Amino acid sequence: MKALIISDLHGNYDALSALPEGYDELWVLGDLVNYGPQPAAIVEFVQSKASPNWRYLIPIGFIGGYTTFSTFEYETLRAIQDGQFTIGTLNVVLSVLVGFLMVWTGSLVGKALV
Numbered sequence: 325m326k327a328l329i330i331s332d333l334h335g336n337y338d339a340l341s342a343l344p345e346g347y348d349e350l351w352v353l354g355d356l357v358n359y360g361p362q363p364a365a366i367v368e369f370v371q372s373k374a375s376p377n378w379r380y381l382i383p384i385g386f387i388g389g390y391t392t393f394s395t396f397e398y399e400t401l402r403a404i405q406d407g408q409f410t411i412g413t414l415n416v417v418l419s420v421l422v423g424f425l426m427v428w429t430g431s432l433v434g435k436a437l438v
Contacts, residue, residue: 327351335360350374
């Protein structure tokens with residue numbers, strides 16, 4: 325049996341379309357549509373092609389991204405509630421700044437490779 329395992333497509337249907345054919349089962353492990361350009365096309369594809377394992381799309385694919393964000397928010401809240409306002413503020417500022425810089429760097433590297 326050949327299984328194609330996908331995750332982290334983020335609504336990029338073009339990337340999904342580039343995957344090889346000839347698999348027996350499609351397994352979906354997460355983050356398929358968060359903030360992507362073509363979320364509806366991704367969901368339609370998964371519903372039509374995925375094995376019964378596609379049920380993991382909801383708890384991991386949709387909710388998984390939000391639980392990561394919730395953890396970030398919770399840790400910030402706990403730091404502020406514990407009187408560590410500087411730590412809480414640094415958590416927010418540095419997470420957003422470093423995250424943005426990494427995405428920007430990845431975008432530049434990706435364009436240079438294409």
